[in-house]
Amino acid sequence: AQSVTQLDSHVSVSEGTPVLLRCNYSSSYSPSLFWYVQHPNKGLQLLLKYTSAATLVKGINGFEAEFKKSETSFHLTKPSAHMSDAAEYFCVKAYSGAGSYQLTFGKGTKLSVIP
Amino acid sequence: DVKVTQSSRYLVKRTGEKVFLECVQDMDHENMFWYRQDPGLGLRLIYFSYDVKMKEKGDIPEGYSVSREKKERFSLILESASTNQTSMYLCASSKIGTGQYFGAGTRLSVL
Numbered sequence: 001a002q003s004v005t006q007l008d009s010h011v012s013v014s015e016g017t018p019v020l021l022r023c024n025y026s027s028s029y030s031p032s033l034f035w036y037v038q039h040p041n042k043g044l045q046l047l048l049k050y051t052s053a054a055t056l057v058k059g060i061n062g063f064e065a066e067f068k069k070s071e072t073s074f075h076l077t078k079p080s081a082h083m084s085d086a087a088e089y090f091c092v093k094a095y096s097g098a099g100s101y102q103l104t105f106g107k108g109t110k111l112s113v114i115p
Numbered sequence: 116d117v118k119v120t121q122s123s124r125y126l127v128k129r130t131g132e133k134v135f136l137e138c139v140q141d142m143d144h145e146n147m148f149w150y151r152q153d154p155g156l157g158l159r160l161i162y163f164s165y166d167v168k169m170k171e172k173g174d175i176p177e178g179y180s181v182s183r184e185k186k187e188r189f190s191l192i193l194e195s196a197s198t199n200q201t202s203m204y205l206c207a208s209s210k211i212g213t214g215q216y217f218g219a220g221t222r223l224s225v226l
Contacts, residue, residue, distance in 0.1 A: 009155075034214050043119075043205060044158075044217040090157065094214075102148075102173075103215060107157040 002026055004093050006106035014114045019063075019078040021109045023091030026072070032094035033074045034103070035065055039087045047089075050074065061085070086113045118142070121206050121218040128225050134193040136221050138206030147189035148173075148207040148215065149181060158205065164189055165211075196225045 007022040025031060035047040048059025055067045061084075065076045074091060091106040122137035140147065148163040150173075160173030162181040170181050178200060182190045189208075193200055203222050207215040 036217075041220075043219040044207075046214045046216070049214050102160065102163065105150075105158040107155065 002028075002093055002095050002104040004091050004104050004106040006089075006091050006109045008109050009107065010110045010112070012112040012114060013081045015083055016080050019076070019081045019085065019111065021076040021089050021091075021111065023074045023076065023106060024072050025074060025091070025093045028093075028095065033065075033067065034092040034094065035059065035063070035074075035076050036090045036092060037087050038090065038108075044090065047076070081111075081113045083113050083115065086111055119206055119208055119216050119218040121204075121221050123221050124219065126221060126223045128193075128196050128223065130197060130225060132193075132196050132225075134196050134223065134225075136191040136193075136204055136206075136223070138189045138191070138208075138218055139187055140189075140208035140216070141187065142208065142210075142216070143186065144208035144210050144216075145186075146209045146211065146215075147183065148209075149179075149189065149191045150205045150207065151175070152203040152205055152220070161191065196223075198225050201225045 003026040005024045033050040036044040037047050038044045048057045050057045050067045058064045063078050088108045088110045090108050093104045119140045146165050149161045150158040152158050159175050164170045164183040180192045201224050203220050205220045206218040209215040
């Protein structure tokens with residue numbers, strides 16, 4: 001079965017310090033991986049995606065993620081947290097099934113940014 | 116920009132009512148999805164559709180049905196709403212092989 005594990009349910013950082021949100025996925029030959037962000041009372045927004053090109057993927061708002069096949073990890077980072085980054089973040093793996101394209105979501109990591 | 120529109124942001128219904136949640140996308144996407152989101156459980160797939168009149172069960176289809184009569188519209192139906200269906204419902208759409216685009220969500224309360 002496909003699975004995605006977000007290792008922390010809650011991460012708290014100070015404004016201006018680095019952000020690390022951790023994600024491990026169940027192994028497959030050529031995964032497609034995504035990070036989504038959800039601000040309070042809003043829908044999900046795609047931050048970045050990995051689809052077997054460069055292993056370091058740059059996304060919006062200064063976020064990036066590194067695909068490490070040997071560790072089956074896809075951790076999300078940002079050098080300097082901003083107050084507006086406070087949100088919930090979901091790591092997602094895509095797989096093909098029943099003629100379509102489905103996603104498996106991690107349970108989410110809530111990021112708090114302390115002024 | 117892709118736009119996925121859910122007809123209601125908030126809904127309050129009574130136990131036993133039939134509930135319709137509507138979702139419309141404007142980018143000619145083949146795939147459409149309905150999820151529910153609950154604290155501590157993340158997003159769980161209820162149903163998806165990869166073409167008009169086609170539907171597939173997701174992880175938690177019990178108590179729900181769907182309808183896709185037109186490519187741009189995907190409806191989620193609660194035949195007889197129950198209190199355990201109180202949740203945030205998210206609709207998404209995608210082209211084959213791409214990431215999904217999400218609507219803003221409908222927060223449903225069943226009393």
